[in-house]
Amino acid sequence: MSKNINLDLNLIADEAIINFEHDSLDFNTYSEVITEAILKTPTPFTVGIFADAGKGKTSLMKFIEKQIVLTKKDDEKIISVFFNAWKFENDEHPLLDLCSAIERCIQKNRNIFEEDIVVNILDYIKYLKYAVANIKVQLDTLKIDNNVSTTDETLEKQLLNQSTFFQIFELLKGLEKILNEENFKIIIFIDDLDKCLAKNAVKLLESINLILDLKGLSFVIAADRDIIEGFLENRRKSKHDENNEQTGKMYLDKMVQLPFYIPSYNGKISNLIDNIYAKTNSSDILEDSIKNVILSISSLDNITPRFIIRLINRIKVSSKIFMKINPNTTLDNDVIYSLFAISSTLEELYNDIYQILVKNDSVVKYLIKTIQHETYIKEDSNLYLNINKTQKEELLKVLENDYDALRMIFSTEQGKYWLEHRNLRVETFEFLHSNTLEENSENVTPIYKTDFEDTVVLIEDKDVNEKEFVSIPNQNFEMSKYVVTNKWFNEFINANGYLETKYWLDMASKIWLMNHKIDSLDEKYEEMLEKEKNYYKKKYKQNLLKENFDKNLQPVVYVTYYEAQAFCNYLSSIDDEYTYDIPTKEQWDYVAKAGDEERLFPWGNNWNKNYCNNSSNQLHKTSEIGAFPQGNSKFGISDMVGNVWSWTSSLEKNEYNYLKGGSWNFADSSYFKVSNNKMTFFNNPSFKYYDIGFFCIRTKK
Numbered sequence: 290m291s292k293n294i295n296l297d298l299n300l301i302a303d304e305a306i307i308n309f310e311h312d313s314l315d316f317n318t319y320s321e322v323i324t325e326a327i328l329k330t331p332t333p334f335t336v337g338i339f340a341d342a343g344k345g346k347t348s349l350m351k352f353i354e355k356q357i358v359l360t361k362k363d364d365e366k367i368i369s370v371f372f373n374a375w376k377f378e379n380d381e382h383p384l385l386d387l388c389s390a391i392e393r394c395i396q397k398n399r400n401i402f403e404e405d406i407v408v409n410i411l412d413y414i415k416y417l418k419y420a421v422a423n424i425k426v427q428l429d430t431l432k433i434d435n436n437v438s439t440t441d442e443t444l445e446k447q448l449l450n451q452s453t454f455f456q457i458f459e460l461l462k463g464l465e466k467i468l469n470e471e472n473f474k475i476i477i478f479i480d481d482l483d484k485c486l487a488k489n490a491v492k493l494l495e496s497i498n499l500i501l502d503l504k505g506l507s508f509v510i511a512a513d514r515d516i517i518e519g520f521l522e523n524r525r526k527s528k529h530d531e532n533n534e535q536t537g538k539m540y541l542d543k544m545v546q547l548p549f550y551i552p553s554y555n556g557k558i559s560n561l562i563d564n565i566y567a568k569t570n571s572s573d574i575l576e577d578s579i580k581n582v583i584l585s586i587s588s589l590d591n592i593t594p595r596f597i598i599r600l601i602n603r604i605k606v607s608s609k610i611f612m613k614i615n616p617n618t619t620l621d622n623d624v625i626y627s628l629f630a631i632s633s634t635l636e637e638l639y640n641d642i643y644q645i646l647v648k649n650d651s652v653v654k655y656l657i658k659t660i661q662h663e664t665y666i667k668e669d670s671n672l673y674l675n676i677n678k679t680q681k682e683e684l685l686k687v688l689e690n691d692y693d694a695l696r697m698i699f700s701t702e703q704g705k706y707w708l709e710h711r712n713l714r715v716e717t718f719e720f721l722h723s724n725t726l727e728e729n730s731e732n733v734t735p736i737y738k739t740d741f742e743d744t745v746v747l748i749e750d751k752d753v754n755e756k757e758f759v760s761i762p763n764q765n766f767e768m769s770k771y772v773v774t775n776k777w778f779n780e781f782i783n784a785n786g787y788l789e790t791k792y793w794l795d796m797a798s799k800i801w802l803m804n805h806k807i808d809s810l811d812e813k814y815e816e817m818l819e820k821e822k823n824y825y826k827k828k829y830k831q832n833l834l835k836e837n838f839d840k841n842l843q844p845v846v847y848v849t850y851y852e853a854q855a856f857c858n859y860l861s862s863i864d865d866e867y868t869y870d871i872p873t874k875e876q877w878d879y880v881a882k883a884g885d886e887e888r889l890f891p892w893g894n895n896w897n898k899n900y901c902n903n904s905s906n907q908l909h910k911t912s913e914i915g916a917f918p919q920g921n922s923k924f925g926i927s928d929m930v931g932n933v934w935s936w937t938s939s940l941e942k943n944e945y946n947y948l949k950g951g952s953w954n955f956a957d958s959s960y961f962k963v964s965n966n967k968m969t970f971f972n973n974p975s976f977k978y979y980d981i982g983f984f985c986i987r988t989k990k
C-alpha cells in the first residue's frame with residue numbers, strides 16, 4: 290500500500306528578517322545600541338556593518354531602520370533612505386541614483402514635515418541631480434571634441450575647476466546648511482556593496498565620499514570588509530600609484546567611524562531555525578531529523594543563515610522527490626530526511642571526500658573508530674584505509690582540518706544511521722545524482738549489533754534511596770549515587786520549576802524556557818513519543834512506549850542541559866547546607882575512573898556487556914537505577930556508563946556541552962570506556978533525546 294505523502298514543502302525564502310519577534314540572533318539588541326549611537330552622535334557619522342555574505346547584514350540594517358522609527362522623538366526630523374548598490378552598479382553616476390533615492394523617500398514622507406523645509410531640501414537635491422547628470426554630458430562632449438582615449442577618471446580631474454563641479458560643491462554646501470539649520474537628519478543605508486563588480490563598488494564609494502562629510506547626513510554601510518578592502522587595494526595598484534600609502538584598509542577606516550562586526554552565531558542556530566519557520570506563518574516546524582544534522586555543523590565558521598536556508602531547502606526538496614517517486618517505500622519519512630540530510634550536508638561541505646565516504650567500507654569503519662576519540666590520530670589511517678593515495682590525502686586533509694565537525698555530524702543519530710547502512714547511503718548518493726533509487730533496506734545489520742543476555746536486577750522503590758549522595762575521595766564534592774530519576778525530577782515540576790524563572794539563571798535558558806514550559810512529566814514524554822517514535826520503530830522494529838521510560842526509579846530522560854541545570858538550582862534553593870550543580874567533564878572522569886587513569890571501565894579493565902545497560906542487552910529502554918550493581922564505579926556510583934548519557938557542565942568550543950557514559954542505545958564497548966576519553970560526545974544544550982539524563986554533584990555552602 291502506498292503512503293499518503295504530504296508534499297507541502299514549506300521551503301524557506303532567503304530574505305531579510307524585518308520583525309523583532311522573529312529575531313533569534315540578538316539583532317534587536319545590536320540594533321538598539323547602534324541606533325542610539327546614530328541618533329546621539331553629531332553628523333557626519335558613518336557606521337560600517339561588516340560580515341561575510343549571508344550572515345544577516347541586511348537583516349541588521351532593517352532592524353536599525355525600524356529601531357530608528359521607534360526610538361526617535363516626535364519632534365526630531367529624521368528620514369531613513371535604503372539604497373541597494375547592486376541594483377544600480379552599472380549606472381554611470383551612482384550619486385545620481387542615490388540622490389533620486391533620497392528624493393523619493395522625502396516625497397513619500399513629506400506630509401510629516403513642514404512643507405517649506407521639504408521644498409527647500411527637494412530643490413537642492415533636484416539641482417544636484419541636474420549638475421551630476423551634466424557631468425556625463427561634458428565628458429562625452431570632451432571625448433568627441435578631443436578624440437582622447439584617457440579614462441573617465443582622468444577626464445573628471447580635468448574638469449575639477451570647471452563650472453559643473455563648482456556647482457555641485459555649492460549645492461552640497463547649501464544642502465548641508467539647510468539640514469543643519471533645521472536640525473534635519475538623513476540616514477542613508479547602503480546595502481549589497483560587496484555584490485557589485487570591483488570597479489562599480491569603488492565608483493560608488495568615491496561618489497559617497499563627495500557627501501560623506503556633510504553635516505546632517507549619517508551613513509550605514511553593510512559589506513564584507515575583506516572584499517571591499519580588496520577592491521580598494523586593487524584600484525590603488527592598478528593606478529600604479531606607488532607613492533600613495535593609503536591602503537584599502539586605511540581608506541575604509543577613514544570613511545567609517547563605527548565599525549561593527551556581526552558576532553558568531555554559536556548557540557543561536559536552533560532558535561534561528563524555529564524563528565525562520567515562524568516567519569513563514571506556517572504551523573510546520575523543521576523535522577528533528579534535519580534539525581539535528583544542521584545543529585551538528587552550526588559551530589563551523591563558514592556556516593551562515595543563508596547557507597542553512599539553502600541546505601534545508603535542498604534536503605526537503607530531494608526528500609519529497611524521493612517520496613513521490615517511491616510511494617511504496619517502507620522507509621519512514623524521518624529516515625528519508627535523515628539520509629538526505631547527512632548526504633546533502635557532506636556534499637555541500639566536503640564534496641572532495643563525500644563519494645569516498647559513501648562507497649568505501651574500510652573508510653567508514655576507520656571513521657567510526659576515529660570519532661570515538663577526542664583527537665584525530667593520523668597514524669592509525671595506515672592500518673584501515675583501503676583507498677588510493679590521492680583519495681587518502683584528500684580524506685586525511687579533511688580529517689586533520691575539520692575533525693571536530695565530522696565528529697559532530699556522525700555523533701548524531703542520523704549520522705550513525707547513515708554510517709551503519711551502506712546500501713542506503715550508496716543509494717541516496719545515486720539518487721541525488723540520477724534521481725533513481727531502488728529500495729533495498731531489508732535485513733540490514735547495524736555495525737554495532739551484538740548478542741543478547743539478560744542480567745538485569747529488578748528492584749523495588751523501598752530498596753533504594755534515589756537521593757543518596759556519595760563523598761568522593763580527595764575531592765571537595767559529593768556526587769549523586771544514581772542518575773536523577775523521574776520521581777525526583779517530578780518534585781521540581783510540582784514545585785513550579787518551569788514557572789519560577791529564578792531557577793533559570795542565564796539568558797539562553799530563559800529564552801529556551803519561553804517555548805518549552807510543561808506542567809507534568811507525562812507531557813514531556815508525550816512529546817518524546819510524538820517526535821521519536823518513527824525512528825525508534827525503524828531501528829528496533831517495535832513501538833516506542835511511554836511506560837518503558839516513566840517509572841519512578843527510571844532515569845528522567847528527554848531533558849536538555851538547561852532543564853538539568855534548573856533542577857540543580859531548585860535543589861540549591863531548598864537546601865540550606867549544599868549547593869547543587871551538574872558535574873564537569875573532569876569531575877565525571879575522576880569519579881568514573883576512581884582516580885585510576887589507566888582504568889578502562891568503571892568496574893575494571895575488562896569489558897562485560899552484562900555490567901551495564903547497553904543495546905546488546907536488547908532492553909531498548911532505560912533500566913531502573915541500581916539494576917546493574919556489578920558495573921558500579923569503585924566509589925559506588927551507579928550507571929556511570931550505560932543506561933543514559935549524562936550531561937556535564939563542560940563546554941566544547943564554548944557552545945556544546947559534553948555528554949559522558951554511553952547509553953542503552955549503544956553497544957560497541959568503545960562507547961563505555963572511561964580511559965582516554967574514548968566515549969565522550971557533545972551536543973547543543975537545547976538538545977534532548979530518549980537516552981540522555983544527568984547526575985548531580987553538591988558542595989558545602
